[in-house]
Structure formats: C-alpha cells, structure tokens
Amino acid sequence: MSRHNSFNWTTSTVLYSSQSISLITRGYVVTTEQIVFPEGVPESRPIWWRNTKYKSDTGIENQSKVSMDDLNGAVKSWMRFNDVLAELFSDISIGNGAQSELIHLNCSEFPSGCVLVKADHKIKTTGSIKGRGGVYEVLSYAEDILQSHGVGCRADPMALLSSEARNIFERYRIVVGSTGNLAFSVGMVGRKLGFRVEVHMSRDAKAWKKVRLRSAGVNVVEHDNDYSHAVAAARAVASSDAFTYFIDDENSVKLLVGYSAAALEISNQLEETGIRISHDNPLFVYLPCGVGGAPGGITLGLKNIFGSNVHCIFVEPVASPSMLVQLASGSVRPVNVYACGLSNETIADGLAVAQASMLVAEVVGHQIAGVATVLDDDLSEWVERMWTLAGLRLEPSGAAGFAAFARHGSVIRHSFDSSRASTNIIWTTGGSFFPDLEWASAREHGQRVLSSRPNSGG
Ligand SMILES: Cc1ncc(COP(=O)(O)O)c(C=O)c1O
Missing domain, CATH: 3.40.50.1100 (Rossmann fold)
Known part of the structure; x- marks a missing residue:
C-alpha cells in the first residue's frame, strides 16, 4: 500500500489521491476537485514556482x-x-x-x-535554525510559569536559573512533535531548565538525534508514521494534562x-x-x-x-x-x-x-x-x-x-x-x-x- 493511502487525516483535512489528477492545461495539472498544481510538481521535477x-x-x-x-x-x-x-x-x-x-x-x-x-x-x-523558535518558546513558557507562581523574572532573567525556579519547572512537562531538530532544541533547553520533556518523533527522525535526546533525559516516543502524525500524537497527549505544555510546530505564534x-x-x-x-x-x-x-x-x-x-x-x-x-x-x-x-x-x-x-x-x-x-x-x-x-x-x-x-x-x-x-x-x-x-x-x-x-x- 502506498504511503499516502495509509495516511490518517482528520476529518477537516482535504484528501485527494493521485488518481484524481485528470488533465493538463496551460502548464497546470488540474485535479477533478479543481485543485491546481504547477506543472512538474506531481512528476517530482525540480521547479521554480x-x-x-x-x-x-x-x-x-x-x-x-x-x-x-x-x-x-x-x-x-x-x-x-x-x-x-x-x-x-x-x-x-x-x-x-x-x-x-x-x-x-x-x-x-x-x-x-x-x-x-x-x-x-x-x-x-x-x-x-529550529532553536530560534524552540528555545524562544521554552524560555517564554518558563517565564510565564514563574510569573504565575509569583516569581518575577522579566526584570531579572537569571531568576529562570534559580533553584526555586527549577523546583517549580520540575512539576511541568513540555511535549513536542518533530522530525528532529525542533525536538532537539526543545529537549536540550527544556531539560537544562528542569522541565520534563517528551518528544514525539516521526519515522524520518535520525537515530542519533533520538540517542542524544534520551541521554539528556528526554522521553522520546517514536512513531512509524510521518511528521503530521507525530505532531498530532503530541497534541493529544498534552490536551489531557493541565501540567503539560504543547509546543505546536504547525500553529504556534510564539x-x-x-x-x-x-x-x-x-x-x-x-x-x-x-x-x-x-x-x-x-x-x-x-x-x-x-x-x-x-x-x-x-x-x-x-x-x-x-x-x-x-x-x-x-x-x-x-x-x-x-x-x-x-x-x-x-x-x-x-x-x-x-x-x-x-x-x-x-x-x-x-x-x-x-x-x-x-x-x-x-x-x-x-x-x-x-x-x-x-x-x-x-x-x-x-x-x-x-x-x-x-x-x-x-x-x-x-x-x-x-x-x-x-x-x-x-x-x-x-x-x-x-x-x-x-x-x-x-x-x-x-x-x-x-x-x-x-x-x-x-x-x-x-x-x-x-x-x-x-x-x-x-
Ligand atoms: C535543518 C532544518 N532546516 C530547515 C527546517 C525547516 O523548518 P520548518 O519545519 O519550520 O519549515 C528544519 C525543520 O526541522 C530543519 O531541521
């Protein structure tokens, strides 16, 4: 069975199969559902669009x-x-x-x-590059948590590294889904601050990234499926626990x-x-x-x-x-x-x-x-x-x-x-x-x- 047939999308996702591609007009491949793809894309040709x-x-x-x-x-x-x-x-x-x-x-x-x-x-x-977003969101979350516990840290950023902060962070878990580098960034910084971290990784994730994360104390959950599936699994885990924070690679403004x-x-x-x-x-x-x-x-x-x-x-x-x-x-x-x-x-x-x-x-x-x-x-x-x-x-x-x-x-x-x-x-x-x-x-x-x-x- 081909991979796109076995993929599990939510009901809100439009699912089209390659069979729905019906004709080629003026450089565009037109599907029967009127979704257009630039010529060359379905044929896996490298293009500039x-x-x-x-x-x-x-x-x-x-x-x-x-x-x-x-x-x-x-x-x-x-x-x-x-x-x-x-x-x-x-x-x-x-x-x-x-x-x-x-x-x-x-x-x-x-x-x-x-x-x-x-x-x-x-x-x-x-x-x-993923550290730019991942580290930013972990540190922003850490500040928010401390503020909610009455510990001011915006004037004194080093408060994030205090033992009082660490005791608080240890009660919280950060969860993320990733192909590898976002998980790596979130895992490394999250653990250093004292958070529990769980990363959901797609089948594309490289073994060495998982090994490094595990040795940093990160709980690595492997999925024999693609990136979107790993993100969805992480989202589901986080939704049922008030002490868990989900970093959403697909939707996060942070x-x-x-x-x-x-x-x-x-x-x-x-x-x-x-x-x-x-x-x-x-x-x-x-x-x-x-x-x-x-x-x-x-x-x-x-x-x-x-x-x-x-x-x-x-x-x-x-x-x-x-x-x-x-x-x-x-x-x-x-x-x-x-x-x-x-x-x-x-x-x-x-x-x-x-x-x-x-x-x-x-x-x-x-x-x-x-x-x-x-x-x-x-x-x-x-x-x-x-x-x-x-x-x-x-x-x-x-x-x-x-x-x-x-x-x-x-x-x-x-x-x-x-x-x-x-x-x-x-x-x-x-x-x-x-x-x-x-x-x-x-x-x-x-x-x-x-x-x-x-x-x-x-
Ligand atoms: C090395 C590298 N470059 C680029 C990207 C693309 O970033 P994004 O998935 O946010 O588009 C990633 C994503 O993990 C990455 O690991």
Missing part, C-alpha cells in the same frame, strides 16, 4: 494573528534570553546563544560570485515570532559589512522549508524591515513541497503533497513534511516570493561541495538553499528584474552536530552523486 499571490510590498495585515507588537516583543525577549543561554550553556563558549554569523563566501561556482551564508548550522546551543527576530540580526550584520539593501540592490534569501515555521517567521521579520526590497525563496525537496502545494492550490483548507501523488520521502529529514502550517500559509503566504524545489541528489551534492569549498558541515536539509540557488538562482533573479545587482543570502539551517559516522556517509553519497553528474567538477 513564483507565488501568484505574492504582494512584494505588504507587511503584517491588521487582522493578522501575528502583530507588530509580537515581533517587537520577540526582539526584546531575545535580549533577556541570550543572557540566560550564555549561563545555561556555560560549558560551551557560545557568543550569542541563538545567533549565528553571516559569512561572505567567494565561490566561482556561483553565477554572481559572492554569496552570503547565514550560518544557523553553527548555532552552538542547538545546531539548527515559535513564529521567535524565528522572526533573526531578521534584525541580519539587518545589523549587513549594516556592519556596509551592504545597503535597496531598490537597486534587492536581497534574495533562500530558506529551507519543512512545515514553514522557521522560514515563515524569518520572512515576516525580513519583510517588516526591508519591505519590497527583499524576496524570500522557500526551498523544498521534490517529494515534500508542502508549502508550494498549499499556496499553489489557492485553497484556504489544508492540501497535502500526497494529493498530487508525491511520497514525502526525502533524505532531508527536517523538510519531510506533507502538510504545511496553515498558520504560516495564512499569515505569511502573500509575503513568500515563491518556492524552489530540489532533488535529493542536489542536496547530497551540495553537502559535499560546501564542505570541500568552504568547510561548511551541513546536513542535507541544511544544504537545500545552496542546491536551490545553484539550480534556480538565475531564473529566480530574472523573474524579479535581472538587470539589477542583488545580494543573495543562503540560509544554512543545520548540520554542525552531525555525528562523524553520519557525516562520513552523507559525504560519501555526495561524492557518488558528484562523480555521476556531467559538468559537476566532481
């Missing part, structure tokens, strides 16, 4: 579930949280807890020569605003290096996308700062283009990748998501410039290339931005007026925690792909 609903110059809309106050509040909260993280992770020298450097890369491999890398794969506390603060970080870094983003020098940002929370939150933040001068490109594997399918469908109801006959099987465990976040589709959808899809072999190739070219240790999900930039970069720039200069940021989202064995096997695979590709230089 420019978002037909893209409104380049709009910010947060008034009725939005996320407000400007939320974004500004996140920046303020991160100032407190960075101090807490420095103390919490004093065993490693972390600089700024959840922040990452902006690296200038000069590679002849890229058409435009210089690209910038936002190196979230090197975030020392959690090793991935996660979204936690990620969004990265935009100010980038803005400051660009300013420091003398790069001015403007109409004549627009910014293109390549963001790997799973459920959409991390790239969605960052897009919210970037649009708020740079407006129509930034274009955020979401990058997804050809087997799991969940945000592409959702946005291209034009539907306000959930539409998943199984609907167009895709398998959701990819080596990019962090991006193996069949159903995009409806919160992100609703709040950020019109701010996403488009979606680029890439092959698994592209990911392997760029894991290997970026190691040999620049010493970047990336997991396949974390290399997706490079794969998209190399494959679609010039077409993307053309679709937004190629005559101008541009600044390109590739967001590397995870990998520095990769254990040596996994890393060796990812590289080996990358080398095989490289040597099998003509003109690859391998």
Whole structure:
C-alpha cells in the first residue's frame, strides 16, 4: 500500500489521491476537485514556482494573528534570553546563544560570485535554525510559569536559573512533535531548565538525534508514521494534562515570532559589512522549508524591515513541497503533497513534511516570493561541495538553499528584474552536530552523486 493511502487525516483535512489528477492545461495539472498544481510538481521535477499571490510590498495585515507588537516583543525577549543561554550553556563558549554569523563566501561556482551564508548550522546551543523558535518558546513558557507562581523574572532573567525556579519547572512537562531538530532544541533547553520533556518523533527522525535526546533525559516516543502524525500524537497527549505544555510546530505564534527576530540580526550584520539593501540592490534569501515555521517567521521579520526590497525563496525537496502545494492550490483548507501523488520521502529529514502550517500559509503566504524545489541528489551534492569549498558541515536539509540557488538562482533573479545587482543570502539551517559516522556517509553519497553528474567538477 502506498504511503499516502495509509495516511490518517482528520476529518477537516482535504484528501485527494493521485488518481484524481485528470488533465493538463496551460502548464497546470488540474485535479477533478479543481485543485491546481504547477506543472512538474506531481512528476517530482525540480521547479521554480513564483507565488501568484505574492504582494512584494505588504507587511503584517491588521487582522493578522501575528502583530507588530509580537515581533517587537520577540526582539526584546531575545535580549533577556541570550543572557540566560550564555549561563545555561556555560560549558560551551557560545557568543550569542541563538545567533549565528553571516559569512561572505567567494565561490566561482556561483553565477554572481559572492554569496552570503547565514550560518544557523553553527548555532552552538542547538545546531539548527529550529532553536530560534524552540528555545524562544521554552524560555517564554518558563517565564510565564514563574510569573504565575509569583516569581518575577522579566526584570531579572537569571531568576529562570534559580533553584526555586527549577523546583517549580520540575512539576511541568513540555511535549513536542518533530522530525528532529525542533525536538532537539526543545529537549536540550527544556531539560537544562528542569522541565520534563517528551518528544514525539516521526519515522524520518535520525537515530542519533533520538540517542542524544534520551541521554539528556528526554522521553522520546517514536512513531512509524510521518511528521503530521507525530505532531498530532503530541497534541493529544498534552490536551489531557493541565501540567503539560504543547509546543505546536504547525500553529504556534510564539515559535513564529521567535524565528522572526533573526531578521534584525541580519539587518545589523549587513549594516556592519556596509551592504545597503535597496531598490537597486534587492536581497534574495533562500530558506529551507519543512512545515514553514522557521522560514515563515524569518520572512515576516525580513519583510517588516526591508519591505519590497527583499524576496524570500522557500526551498523544498521534490517529494515534500508542502508549502508550494498549499499556496499553489489557492485553497484556504489544508492540501497535502500526497494529493498530487508525491511520497514525502526525502533524505532531508527536517523538510519531510506533507502538510504545511496553515498558520504560516495564512499569515505569511502573500509575503513568500515563491518556492524552489530540489532533488535529493542536489542536496547530497551540495553537502559535499560546501564542505570541500568552504568547510561548511551541513546536513542535507541544511544544504537545500545552496542546491536551490545553484539550480534556480538565475531564473529566480530574472523573474524579479535581472538587470539589477542583488545580494543573495543562503540560509544554512543545520548540520554542525552531525555525528562523524553520519557525516562520513552523507559525504560519501555526495561524492557518488558528484562523480555521476556531467559538468559537476566532481
Ligand atoms: C535543518 C532544518 N532546516 C530547515 C527546517 C525547516 O523548518 P520548518 O519545519 O519550520 O519549515 C528544519 C525543520 O526541522 C530543519 O531541521
């Protein structure tokens, strides 16, 4: 039985099977239910899809579930949280807890020569972009709990690390569903504060992440099913216990605003290096996308700062283009990748998501410039290339931005007026925690792909 047939959706979810695809018109495959998918998507071909609903110059809309106050509040909260993280992770020298450097890369491999890398794969506390949201929500929750127990901690963030706080936190449990990196971030920080943590992991989650979590005292529940199932299981566990807090990767505003603060970080870094983003020098940002929370939150933040001068490109594997399918469908109801006959099987465990976040589709959808899809072999190739070219240790999900930039970069720039200069940021989202064995096997695979590709230089 194929995977999409065995998938269990809630009654509110629209379920379409690949058999419902009936005809091809003007570049679009039309299903009998009138859901449209861009040509190439059902065939698993790597494509660039420019978002037909893209409104380049709009910010947060008034009725939005996320407000400007939320974004500004996140920046303020991160100032407190960075101090807490420095103390919490004093065993490693972390600089700024959840922040990452902006690296200038000069590679002849890229058409435009210089690209910038936002190196979230090197975030020392959690090793991935997901820490920006996960750590933010855990620390926000910890503050809320302390406040509710009459312990003021906003003026003195270090109160979060007191023994009084720890005694309180031990009574509470945090539950999360994840393909791996969100669980990892929540588990590591949650346990360090004293919370009980339970993570529900999909079949895509890597064994080494489970081993590390268990050794940190996290209760890992494994599901032989996909990401959405793991999230649903976690949600169900949390709903029956008043002392359990659920971090909802699909619907959490807290996660979204936690990620969004990265935009100010980038803005400051660009300013420091003398790069001015403007109409004549627009910014293109390549963001790997799973459920959409991390790239969605960052897009919210970037649009708020740079407006129509930034274009955020979401990058997804050809087997799991969940945000592409959702946005291209034009539907306000959930539409998943199984609907167009895709398998959701990819080596990019962090991006193996069949159903995009409806919160992100609703709040950020019109701010996403488009979606680029890439092959698994592209990911392997760029894991290997970026190691040999620049010493970047990336997991396949974390290399997706490079794969998209190399494959679609010039077409993307053309679709937004190629005559101008541009600044390109590739967001590397995870990998520095990769254990040596996994890393060796990812590289080996990358080398095989490289040597099998003509003109690859391998
Ligand atoms: C390494 C990596 N990159 C990107 C993402 C995508 O983030 P999101 O699922 O919030 O879209 C993930 C998600 O787990 C990830 O692990």
